[in-house]
Amino acid sequence: MTDPIYITGTGVVSAIGLGKAATLEALLTNRSGVGQLRYLKTEHKEFPVGEVKLTDAEMRERLGIPQDAVTTRTALMGMLALGEALDEARLTPDMLPKVGFISGTTVGGMDMSEQYYLDYLNGDAHKEYISVYDCGSCSEMTAGHFGRFAFATTLATACSSAANAVIQGANMIRCGEADIVVVGGSECITKFHLNGFNSLMILDTEPCRPFDATRHGLNLGEGAAYLVLESAESAKRRGVAPQALLSGYGNACDAYHQTASSPDGEGAYRAMREALALAGLQPSDIDYINAHGTGTPNNDVSESQAMMRLFEGKVPPVSSTKPFTGHTTSASGSIEAVFCILALQHGFLPVNLNWSQPMDDGIVPVAKPEKKTLKHVLCNAFGFGGNDSSLLLSATAGLRDCETRDDLSVERHCGLDPQSSTRRNDIFILSAKQISMQQPLSEEWMDTPIKYDVPFTRSIDPGFKEYVSPIEARRMGRILKRALATSKEALKEAGCDTVDAIMTGTGFGCIENTEFFLDALSNEGEQLLKPTYFMQSTHNTISSLVAIQTKNYNYNATYAHKGISFESALHDAWLQFRLGKIGSAMVGCHDEMTETFYRIMKKGGVMGQDDERCGEVAVSVVLSRHCEERSNPETKPLCRLTGLKMLHLPTMNDLMDAVTTMLQSAERSLADVDYILTGISGNHENDKAYLAETKTLFGDKPLLKYKHLFGENFTASGLGFYVAAQCLKMGYVPAECFVDANLVSDKRPICLLLFNRSDGNDYTMVLLEK
């Protein structure tokens, strides 16, 4: 059992209202927000949707954002919800530099990109919107509206994104990395995913009827919600009362299919079971479940099976609130968590609207309004690829029990032994594999790098037959095949059959298929779109495919936050190692780039400026708490991961503090660091900043670079991690990697510090040691 985390503020926007008061009123009076489509410009008027009842212009007005400022609907809804949450928790702008922000979205800025896609291709009109296409931009705009948060990242696990943001925020607090983390998600309806779901034939033309015998699919919705997670100690110090407690959570992978849930709901079962175990509760303690309950024939069977299995036939009251809001996709995890908190606070069971006939082998949901005192509730959110998560929320009435216990120190939270040396807490890098513009799955680049004088190059692919059968390959873009090849090779070299967790970073996701789908949507219209392109357009396709192919039911998450997507995934693993939740993990990062996409990104100023070359990324790394107990003990670990820091819009003082504390906790000093690996890339402004900042932070330490050999992309820093790990293993740094040719040295590297500045907004530092 672990200490519950306080929830000291919440904010919500959805089809049933702006803010919590309107939301509560709708839930208590069974007022649905699903209706005829009004705001989205689409041919598909036949589908009912749950839209937020404001135009973008009206949202801008409410928020005081100029009508011509660059933003997206996802970011605007996020700001509306985040403002309410911050107010409730009494967090003012001056406090934000100590507060983390983790948001979930998958659609990101697609609303603008689908409108302007042809402009992006053919001219300069609306090119300012190119830089807000990706998921991370939406999170940064949402957060930036209120001030400067200490930390920002983005989860993109499709419909469980927001739930996974809650989990990551909780892990940060339990690890003592932050006292307060604001978590949740936002997602607007777009033509892109309305048509995508339509191509999968899972949209109902009638109001959705979860768990009903006649259910025929889902209604799409939109919205945003954020929760302020806070340590008990911090909330008491600030005198802020919790609204509810986060007492458990679970994340598991169904590892079954890219878009369908398994018939027995394995992933859902495991996620709920883990949430109970973390909270130290029994199934009989649960008073209510807010089901994922989308209303598709497949989901509701699978989820029913999982619930009946876990609760052994004695399933507590269940409802899906999606008939109120529609399926709010990436935001559903946090929106429905807020519904659960309202239910806990006000003592009622939300109704499963539109239900009348029991389905075969399914649960019978709450059909009539009911007052009920609730103590513990589960809130489910499942995503494509089987990224299943469950949150366990509890009423504050039970708080007395844990208040009487001593306030636990960080060390006890973390499962770390404070007396132990750093060595005991080391994380070993057992293998690191890459496919890029250098020789694939090989370290040839160290002695004979391939040099390019073109601004953009695609990766050199190995043969994929060894990793994927032709029939399996039929629906895999190159990014997926590369991910499987690097993952399988990394597992093989590490001597691991399986790992306890899979974390993946990707800035853009499967961009090639996204482009195919956008092309078809823009040129051929909204009919006859290929489901294959859509199902590969979600960022978590990569991570979940690796899980499906390696039969891995464990923790699985995908981060999509610009230039720190890789480090965000690594950070997730880092926290879970320190919490003792995992003993091994595979962290990967994957990005692709097509000719068209390169031109668009260059036009938008996102990458490819000046002398910067762009490329594609596939990196898989296996990390382990142990370097023994492997089937192949001959292979020595490449190096150890001993420090990791992530910062958002830091001041120079913040950066200096981060260097000092990271080195201190690794029991190192700056004198021990041999080289600084930078992301110097040929972008003049960025390179100048790298030189100035590293000079201030690290003095005259020799600087290394790698992007001139591997190219720039959002997850290029994962290739930097790979480069550093190989240099430590091989005991030398290729002359080609020195920033200053006069400083080339054959000094054996023992300790490398990886310094990544992503546009100067987000910074990461990673410490790797021999």
Place this chain on the structure above:
Amino acid sequence: MDELIYTLKQQIIEALNLEDMKPEDIDENASLFGEGLGLDSIDALELIVLMEKNYGIKLQDPSQGKEIFKSVAVMADFIQKNRTK
């Protein structure tokens, strides 16, 4: 009919991106799903798109596909009887 079967095989290979397969490799009487070619629900959706695009046949419910997509021969027969283009 033989011509339709052959064309259909080509269209299936293209729609499902069955790399390295030729029309001759597909037995028109073998089942497309499960034991035979090993296709799944997403392929069924692609076949629905294929039928609408090339033959003007619109299926409203994916579950109708179960019968129609039993084999290439059954599918061709259905197309023959229901095509609008």
